[in-house]
C-alpha cells in the first residue's frame with residue numbers, strides 16, 4: 001500500500017536519532033499528499049511552493065490555496081481536450097532523441113535535473129535510467145481486454161481509503177482493492193495484517209482473469225529480475241538483502257484511476273510484508289498515465305530540506321494499456337514513485353477515462369506478522385529503512401505502527417533490523433520453520449496461508 005497514507009501526525013520518539021530525523025524530513029511528502037488530496041486541481045509544484053511559502057504549515061498553505069484555486073473558467077476543460085498529450089512537448093526537449101544517442105548499443109544515461117521532468121517511453125531508456133523495466137504489449141490483446149473488463153466491473157465497488165492526517169480526514173486520491181487466492185488467506189489477512197495502523201476491510205478472492213494472467217506475470221518478472229542482475233548489478237550478483245528465491249506473486253493490489261485528476265502521491269511501497277529489496281510486477285490497463293519516479297537524496301543536517309524533494313528531478317515513465325512495469329529490487333528503498341495528475345487523457349475504447357493498475361506482489365512467508373517483532377502496543381512492528389539521512393543510510397529498522405493510526409500514539413518501539421544477506425530476519429527460525437506453509441496462490445486451494 002501507499003506509504004504516504006500511513007504517516008500520522010505524531011510519531012513516538014525513537015531511540016535512534018536517525019529515525020526521528022528521517023521521519024521529520026519525510027513529512028514534507030505527507031504534507032504534499034495531504035494538500036494534493038485537498039486541492040486535486042493543483043499540480044505538485046504549486047503545492048510545494050505554497051508549503052514552502054508558509055514554512056511547512058499545511059493550514060496556512062491551504063488557506064492561501066483556497067484563494068488561488070482555479071475558477072471553473074480558468075480550469076482546463078479536460079473533457080474537451082481529448083487527444084492532447086501534454087507530455088510530448090517535454091519529451092521532445094528533454095529525452096534522448098535518436099540523434100543525441102551514442103551509436104553504441106548501450107544507451108547514455110540521461111540527466112534529470114532538479115525541477116525538471118524527463119519523459120521516457122523506450123524500454124531501453126527506462127531500464128538504463130530508472131529502477132524499473134517495462135514490457136509493452138505484454139499480454140495477447142484479448143487477454144488484456146478480458147482482464148480490463150473484469151477489473152472495470154470490479155472497480156465499480158472499489159472505495160477510496162479514508163485516513164487521518166494532521167487532524168483532517170482525507171481520502172486517497174483513487175480507489176483500490178486487494179486480492180488473495182483463498183478464503184483462508186483472506187481471513188488471515190483481515191485478522192493479522194495491519195496497514196496504516198488498521199486492518200484492510202476490502203479483501204477479495206482472486207478473480208478468474210487475475211488468476212489467468214498471474215503465471216505470465218510471474219514468468220516475465222523472474223526473467224526481468226535475472227536480466228537486471230546480470231546486466232546492472234555490481235559483479236552480476238543480486239543485491240545485498242535481495243531474496244535469492246524466485247519471485248512468486250501471491251497477492252494483488254488493484255488500483256483504479258477514474259479521470260485525469262485521480263492520482264497517487266509520492267511514496268515508496270511498504271517493505272513490512274514484502275521484505276527488503278522487494279520486486280513488484282505492475283500491469284497497466286486502459287487509459288495511459290504517467291508514472292513518475294525520483295531518487296531519494298539523503299541529506300546532511302545542513303541541507304535545505306526543501307531542496308532535496310526533487311534534487312535530481314523526476315523521470316516520467318509512460319504506461320500505456322497492456323504494459324508490464326517491473327519495479328526492481330533497488331526501487332522501494334532508494335526511489336519514490338507516484339501517478340501524476342494528467343492535464344488531459346486519451347479515452348480508452350473499453351475503459352473510457354479509467355486506468356486500472358494491478359500490482360502483483362510476493363508476500364513473503366517469513367514476513368508474516370505472526371513472526372514479526374511486536375511493539376509495546378502489541379502490534380506487529382513495521383519494517384522501514386533510513387532513506388533521507390546520510391547517517392545510517394540504507395539501514396533497516398522495525399518501529400511501532402501506532403503513530404500512523406488515528407487517535408493512537410506511538411509506543412516509541414524502535415529496533416535496528418537484523419537481516420542476513422538474503423534479507424531474512426533473524427527471529428526465532430525454529431518457530432518460523434515449524435509454522436511455515438508455503439502460500440503459493442493457485443486459486444483453488446483452501447489451506448491456511450501460514
Ligand SMILES: O=C(O)CCC(=O)C(=O)O
Pocket residue numbers: 001002253255264269282291337339357359
Ligand atoms: O498505479 C500505479 O501504477 C502505481 C500504484 C502504486 O504505486 C501502488 O499501488 O503502490
Ligand SMILES: [Fe+2]
Pocket residue numbers: 001002267268269337
Ligand atoms: Fe506504489
